[in-house]
Amino acid sequence: MVEDLYRARLKERPSSKTAAFLSSLYDDLRILEEDLDGTEAHNIMLFEKGVMSKRELASILASLEGIREEWCEGKLVLDTKFEDIHELVESRVVEEIGIEIGGKLHTGRSRNDQVAVDLRMRVRKDLLNLSDKLLDLIEVLIKLSEKHSDSLMILYTHTQHAQVGVYAQYLLSYVDALIRDFERFSDCFVRVNLSPLGACAIGGTSIPIDRDRTCELLGFDGLVENSIDAVSSRDFAVETASHLATLMSGLSRISEDLILWSTSEFGYVELSDEFSSTSSVMPQKKNPCSVELVRGKTGIAYGALVNLLTMVKGLNTGYSRDLQETKSPLWTSFDAAESSLEILVGVFRTLKVKADRMRSNIAESYAPAVDLAEALTRECDLSFREAHRIVGELIRESVKSKVLFNQIKTKTLEEACKKVLGRDVVLSSSLLATVADIESDLSRRVSVGSPNPSEARRMIALRKKNAKILRTRLSDRNLKIEKARKRLMTSVRRYITKRR
Amino acid sequence: MVEDLYRARLKERPSSKTAAFLSSLYDDLRILEEDLDGTEAHNIMLFEKGVMSKRELASILASLEGIREEWCEGKLVLDTKFEDIHELVESRVVEEIGIEIGGKLHTGRSRNDQVAVDLRMRVRKDLLNLSDKLLDLIEVLIKLSEKHSDSLMILYTHTQHAQVGVYAQYLLSYVDALIRDFERFSDCFVRVNLSPLGACAIGGTSIPIDRDRTCELLGFDGLVENSIDAVSSRDFAVETASHLATLMSGLSRISEDLILWSTSEFGYVELSDEFSSTSSVMPQKKNPCSVELVRGKTGIAYGALVNLLTMVKGLNTGYSRDLQETKSPLWTSFDAAESSLEILVGVFRTLKVKADRMRSNIAESYAPAVDLAEALTRECDLSFREAHRIVGELIRESVKSKVLFNQIKTKTLEEACKKVLGRDVVLSSSLLATVADIESDLSRRVSVGSPNPSEARRMIALRKKNAKILRTRLSDRNLKIEKARKRLMTSVRRYITKRR
Amino acid sequence: MVEDLYRARLKERPSSKTAAFLSSLYDDLRILEEDLDGTEAHNIMLFEKGVMSKRELASILASLEGIREEWCEGKLVLDTKFEDIHELVESRVVEEIGIEIGGKLHTGRSRNDQVAVDLRMRVRKDLLNLSDKLLDLIEVLIKLSEKHSDSLMILYTHTQHAQVGVYAQYLLSYVDALIRDFERFSDCFVRVNLSPLGACAIGGTSIPIDRDRTCELLGFDGLVENSIDAVSSRDFAVETASHLATLMSGLSRISEDLILWSTSEFGYVELSDEFSSTSSVMPQKKNPCSVELVRGKTGIAYGALVNLLTMVKGLNTGYSRDLQETKSPLWTSFDAAESSLEILVGVFRTLKVKADRMRSNIAESYAPAVDLAEALTRECDLSFREAHRIVGELIRESVKSKVLFNQIKTKTLEEACKKVLGRDVVLSSSLLATVADIESDLSRRVSVGSPNPSEARRMIALRKKNAKILRTRLSDRNLKIEKARKRLMTSVRRYITKRR
């Protein structure tokens, strides 16, 4: 039994409780495969550079693959006496094939660069997965918006009726925000997919390692060159957590819209039963629990970001054990974001949109008021501010006397003009009717990006194209990494087989 | 099989993935015992109020105790198809004893008040546990300070030499800060230990429940009276998380001191091997990993607080599913704080304090400079600002010419006086020697709370007394809750036995 | 001109840009009065202890009062070449009355304890002010709730209809939460109102100061005894910021309710014009801007807390310049909270509650469903879970066939019973009618804290009493401090006058 792999310098062992405190073993399980890949690549390079023989390499690789097999079959024994997965793996190899050969596995490397390379491999994977889900949501929203480019709906500011538009426009506003999230993760990937391996503890090594070779074997795009930087920096993790937090802030907004619009009072949408819960006591309840949880899980992403920012605050340069705490917040935040995206994909795929209710609610709204004001500037050669005041006066009176927008009389409007301008204004009899015709009103709003059906359709077409481009970019990145991995696994198997 | 206990209102079930997203089952395990206790108390009260028969009560209690047994033996089957532990428990009971009787268990109650009562029971327990560990650390520090009330040491401001003092004074400054932490948790406990049970979903019930009775049965000090408040509010959780964050900020400071003082360059303390780690590659390393991790885990507490604050931000009044996310950050933060306290208890219990090195470092320090300035005001009737300038001038010159403090000549001091004041000052020949005698110097610093040995001893005695008082307060609170629990368990067993 | 009051030790001065970076002068203005008070108290004590003559004291006090006068008249010249207000004040005094006397002002003191005492004096003041506004809001809410103890309203969970209650109950839930905020600030005050003065730089002084005397002169309740603790600790600031964040999280909830209930779709309340804004372009808009800003300013309080927590993370023990950054986040957070409280006082004082709309909305709601389920358990001897299922089934069918709750027929209910139980159940013909009678229904909900009119009235009476008790507690604290200050000012004037 290989106890105390690294502790020759120290006499006493930690108690099992202290060992458990020190150990990151459970957080490490998420990088176990990455750790094995990285170790195998490192050892292949060591062999290629003449640091070990082919036979030694084969033994080490076989032992590592044994661990992988146990892990995949759920048989790997975990013990928090090991400080981390790195110690567990090396101990297992040493135990199995002896310290003379197994003890070579860690030559020209340190846990400091090892954990950094594992983390980066895992984060790049999670970034690509997440981006995939992001695109799923983007595509579902585009699809739904195609159905609703003619679904008239009130647009809200301050949660109050603002202007009339179409529901598609809301969905497209989500799409555009999510595309920015995609771009952020994509930019971040460039800084993540770099290899720190070979930085060793902090100051490199006299062992003739080849950093470019391990970089290539592991599918990285380049090196984190400076050895001090490579082991000390976690800004790639902080940046990742930042973008996850920003993403979740956007998902919390989408959720809030869905929750509000699911109320009996709004009644614009209804979540499918599959994404709703009921009450243990109130039999009538149908609660939008899934999106409430998405909103609630925003806290996870914010908290994880603050956790990481706190961790690195005021740390000295050089690896410190504090950095061990990078993993848990990252995993938690990725999980929250990924599952939230999946949920929203399902929610929108099955969402019941009550376009009739959306449409009928406009009838009771003063939302076309700004269209009236703009019409007044055109018809009567008034400045916008004058027109705005007239309509403001008009609406105040209408609210007071409970007259709906489409019930307002030309005469009343003329009175408001008189009151505000101090003079008579002649209005065409059709003016109010034209504005009250919501559809034609909307078609007049031709400014780029306006929420009218034709703009919606134009924008949908563009977004569809863009989504395809993003898909391609994503799969190219995936492909490069998968190819490297396939090559690595093939090499590993070849070395092992030859041995026999 | 009792599927869909609450979902009569809805047609479709969530997919297993969605169900897992919605479920809080794993976070709930930490309140399982509390949930059983709360349910038993509620049902005993229902029987007392005539809502169920003694036979029915006995069946329900027996079934609940069966679940508890399985849990304690690690045999309870968990399935995330259940939204939470509450559904799992009720389903199990209904499955076992039928819906006619088992279906009464949840009468006059909702999961909304149920989870609130469970949470409060668990948080009060965790608060008391944590306070216990806090006192452990306080006591260890007091003990260590007793050994070091004569250990002279430089006091630092801006991480630069400030004044001379004793090491005990540093330890006592930790003690005083930790006592404030204790008081904060103690104040918070008063707001936590209140029963929300009986608020039901949000609006109470027409079932003749007795809220005061369940309050008593569960060892609470009173009610969260308003039913809306009882199910909507999580400020007790936010407050708890705040105090945990503040505590951890203090522990990060203690850790930082230990890390700094463990460097080769300072060399004031050495952590025992048990609390140190070494390197996988650098054979000479002895790293203060345990306290680095305490410092690193500060991020967990900060992140958990931000998580909770985010969750409640902008939520409407009334239970929302977001609140389900209260648990995980609380558990994580408590665990980080508790284990950190335990680690520090061990670290200080086994700490090697290098008093000699502390003492010898003073010899190379200009830390007695302020004592000299104060002596000058007394001896020469100078204002403090004049004396301060003279000594400032003196030190600048001494640094430049590499003269240590205890090597400074009276003549040099007189020259500095002349330069600053523009006139001659007559100094007693013993002035510098007196100040350079650190021990006597320190004994002259008689202001209350000063870091001299006699003040240290006086303060140690007081802290010892205070620690005892806090122990008593803590055990009184523990006792009350334990007594209530013992009574409850006795009743439960009696009801069950009678049945047979 | 007194340049470089403290810099004898150093040769070069900072550039004006660097000086501005180092200076906290503008943040310090909020503690200027406290700084003068503290300095005067300290100097009176120095005189009493024989460290300076009465004539010297009088000169110093006169000079300080001159600064105060300039400040009050807006004539004080500020220059960021001074590192802080302390340097500015001492420089001014020295310039005015010479270094022989003026240079005595800072004897037996350091800026480290000085700024700590100033901060604590200001924070205690802000705490008391804030608590005063808190009580204002509590009282306004109680008053409004008295008007609405009979205003029937739907209670919401998950923003969905839950049960019927009264509006007063919502208001009282705010009251109870705010009272807990009050208690938190009150507990915190105990830890704030302690004097660190006399700790000096970090290690006390050989000057015969009397810490208890300055403590008394400045109206403190006791000492922060340990000199290291006194200058290093900012947990009182962190705790204050925590409670401000918790308070704001509560105010964000109240605001969210008001915003939701102000929508056209809910229409339960309308903010008065005074607290609303309109749009620069949409003439119909009436936006609840004041409460949106309260919700938005929640970020200020959260951010300030994180700012402070970050600042103290991993700092070594002993004053570090980082602590200078305590002030700005505290001031910002207090201002946000105080103004938010004032706004909400005004909002509720002028709020238009549309009780009719609240009442009429119930007619379209299935909120009485749980009352029906409970009635079924009583009438038909069903377990609650059976009754819950029956009503769940009933509501699902009613929603599908668009039958409102008060239109449901006994026959339909019997069919639901049959379907769920598999057997016939005989129902009294009056059952449904009784439940549909909301008022009587509500009166049957007699559990403590239930949202029925009589419980509301009972609780209002209690809260009124409690609010009075809190007022008294608050004014007692204010009084003690004011008395001390009055005594101090009288002494100051007496010393100055005698001089002439």
Next chain:
Amino acid sequence: MVEDLYRARLKERPSSKTAAFLSSLYDDLRILEEDLDGTEAHNIMLFEKGVMSKRELASILASLEGIREEWCEGKLVLDTKFEDIHELVESRVVEEIGIEIGGKLHTGRSRNDQVAVDLRMRVRKDLLNLSDKLLDLIEVLIKLSEKHSDSLMILYTHTQHAQVGVYAQYLLSYVDALIRDFERFSDCFVRVNLSPLGACAIGGTSIPIDRDRTCELLGFDGLVENSIDAVSSRDFAVETASHLATLMSGLSRISEDLILWSTSEFGYVELSDEFSSTSSVMPQKKNPCSVELVRGKTGIAYGALVNLLTMVKGLNTGYSRDLQETKSPLWTSFDAAESSLEILVGVFRTLKVKADRMRSNIAESYAPAVDLAEALTRECDLSFREAHRIVGELIRESVKSKVLFNQIKTKTLEEACKKVLGRDVVLSSSLLATVADIESDLSRRVSVGSPNPSEARRMIALRKKNAKILRTRLSDRNLKIEKARKRLMTSVRRYITKRR
């Protein structure tokens, strides 16, 4: 006097206190110039599209330029009765040239898109400024590293001696991290520099505006197309704040290094007097206050980020007044970061590096231990793990018997080999001497990125090139915006002049 520009719809005005609460006037001053630019561009476009006459345009532009002049001369009267700078400006214009013409200024626009365009113009400016300072720091560090590519120094992990390297390598690790910060801001700029103008309130306009034209006039790279997205989204602000927080976390690390290395105990560097402060009471003090403040101001950036994240959490889509709170945290965070960069530029430009002390400290260090272990693997054909154990054993004994690394005897090493391996190992007599020769030892560490002088020089050359490339990229972006602005100002002056 133009009172209540927009409030025709409402009867009562806010009290002055409420108005001050609602107003963002003071935060707006930082976007005043941007607001004038944006308004001028918008009005020029309106004229070009035939919405106003040339004469009307000229009047409006002249009035706006009048306001600009007053502002630049510090004469602009500010009154918080105005909700914001937009209302102030429009009111001033209307007051000056009448509502018939002045009232046209806001045609086809809303404050919602207006404030978004102002913010983006200001943020892009601040991003470019900040990037400029970042490059200053990068260049200063490169320059300093050139001087220290041969300055031997201990590299630290866990704040303990790890390996020997050169100081240049530390400086370069800062450089590489700062370049990543630069890249982040650069990526962010792409998402910031887009025009939301023309989105109007939320739903576009029927006025024939030309969004592409205002985009071009204001130097943007494209549109935020969707009108809902354009007014609702603040992710560009959150992203900016995230990168500022990450930057500050890096600067806190650099500061921490400087503070640690400035201690008497380390003594590696000394800040120039210009960036140091002294004590009001301890005459010997020279405190690294400037970098302590940089570390302390990290809290500002973290707090600002949390502030913004909190603000957007759970907000509905559509402009809400909460978003007004975007400005203050952004300004504060930019200011903290910019001034911190300036300070660090000055600190490093004037830093006294004590290379001798760095070098001499190595003599007392066991840092070459890993070199010895690696030498053993080469010399004796041991596996690294065996060699690691041998050296671990050796060091433990040496520490115990107080033997320095360069005093270790070959015999002692042979004994350690024997003890660990259980067999004799023959060592060359020169082995230990070779390793103890630090310089040659370092030259053997040839792995890419290793901290040896030749690698340092190679990397310095590359960084210098890269810094130049970044400078060019930056100035290209600046140039484009400046050109657009120059063109705009020329047009404005031409229109105004023609009028006369």
